[in-house]
Amino acid sequence: MLPLPVLEKAQSELTNYKESGMSVMELSHRSALFTEIIEEAEQHLRELMEIPDNYKVLFVQGGASQQFASVPLNLFGEKGKADYVNTGSWSKKAIKEAEKYGDVRVIASSEDANFTYIPKIEKSMIDPEADYVHITTNNTIEGTAFHEIPDTGDVPLVADMSSNILSERMDVSKLGVIYAGAQKNIGPAGLTVVIVREDLIGKASKSCPVMLDYKTHSDKGSLYNTPPTFAIYMAKLVFEWLKELGGIAEMEKINREKAALLYNQIEASRLFSSPVEKDSRSIMNIPFVSPSADLDVDFISQAKEQGLETLKGHRSVGGMRASIYNAMPKEGVQSLVAFMQNFEDSNQ
């Protein structure tokens, strides 16, 4: 989802951006108008996330899946090792990709309980010689999230924040690299944001493709080749919308209210339950189940008739899942909660 005011703004200037006679999609990435867009987008993001000056903001392509390779290729150098935390399907993909490039150790995993909790990470678990520690801060399929950033000491912490960036306050200075595909909370698909501490740039292995090397994009202000210009423009509009709303602190407050509505409904329910341990629950992706798979199917199809879409849980876990990213208004969650109550009442 994207905020409606953002889409309306994009629509109004789609064929003629700032009286240029051109669409943003037609602007050269070297033009003054686009330079302004990308610089403003970066500045907005820096303000919103309070990104320290010794971090670079890169706008790249390929999604988190490409970062699964970029991270080890950039941080391992010629030969390296890293500690990964396995909290579900995205972590697993990240681990599998990193194993191509160096020694990967899984220092904690919640696979023993079907990824229904976030393991506690102690400093003592970390190899002080590791090039980095990797976590997935929010797990879309499993509905779990880290509620505090682990302390990894001198070993840089790398986080895939694709599904909860900009949803709550995060202390960027505790991390070495943050990466996020845009399509949850930033903008349209096709853009990936990488926030990287400067001292971690320039160490890429010789076989790192130039487009995966953070130095390439850092040296050229994300303009080494033509970037996804329209997606960057949309991200800028989303950042502006977030700032007008009151920034991330305000967004977090709204997100917590939205999540509480749903978790309270589930807790009070005699029909629905959450598979996720209480202190590991995500405020972005909220899975829940009824006592039977048949009832789950009924719920999903009846909800769809009411205009409540995409409530089907991922096929690997079944059940239902409500994804309530930043752009989902509180009213959307209220409608879902009301429908859940009705469904429960008629299935006693």
Place this chain on the structure above:
Amino acid sequence: MLPLPVLEKAQSELTNYKESGMSVMELSHRSALFTEIIEEAEQHLRELMEIPDNYKVLFVQGGASQQFASVPLNLFGEKGKADYVNTGSWSKKAIKEAEKYGDVRVIASSEDANFTYIPKIEKSMIDPEADYVHITTNNTIEGTAFHEIPDTGDVPLVADMSSNILSERMDVSKLGVIYAGAQKNIGPAGLTVVIVREDLIGKASKSCPVMLDYKTHSDKGSLYNTPPTFAIYMAKLVFEWLKELGGIAEMEKINREKAALLYNQIEASRLFSSPVEKDSRSIMNIPFVSPSADLDVDFISQAKEQGLETLKGHRSVGGMRASIYNAMPKEGVQSLVAFMQNFEDSNQ
């Protein structure tokens, strides 16, 4: 540039695609509506380019610059070699990147004459053991183009067609791999089209990032991870516009007329001249020079005042350059030609 009817269509359905209540930017890449978009986009492209059934069409990210690594990583396997033709700055970048992954031989180059011609490629020049031969079919900065596809025998030919795909008829069956960044003739930046013969898929080296492996995208119909959904939708609209226009044969006719207008003006001029050899001239990018750098500067600034934008030649070659991609209407070229005549008349 994008065709205005395409932009207007996109604008009209930007906030509500096909009465879904959602923008294309908000559609899940697994939704029925987006499946229809990506399948239609592929089908249109197959029809337009007459792509044989034993070729896959992949919609990926990263631009041609990423393909400079993807090509060797996919075609070399664990250890490989390739023959490259050097026709300018893009070829050079492709060569430099491929050298990271195997033995690269430059079998022909026009660097001796500042890349003002396309070298003739004979079958005898090609190493029959090479994994592939690589060419850049159109050279944006230098204004040159291959006017026939070289015969490389059994060695697969790989072509960077970023700047002339869809501009003229091409016999796809003569090529092993075609790749093109979208932003010249296909759609907005952030999308890359790869057309690859099936037998060349599945040979990637073990260290190839999963997102650069053609097999990843081929196996999943370009939906391994979230693709650049909006750019694919825009490409579909451009393909529909091209089909309505009469397809590539008609587009080529228009492009040849546009190019002839400009080349005839240059040939007849006593002020302007083309640095490019006659039989190597591009119909997409047309560089020209006046007798002095000062006059070039005057021309560019006066043209800009008339609304004729981006006529400055690349800094590496100087002079002027008119880029007349598919979406540039004939009227745009006529205005430029008229302005050139006026400028010449007042600078006798």
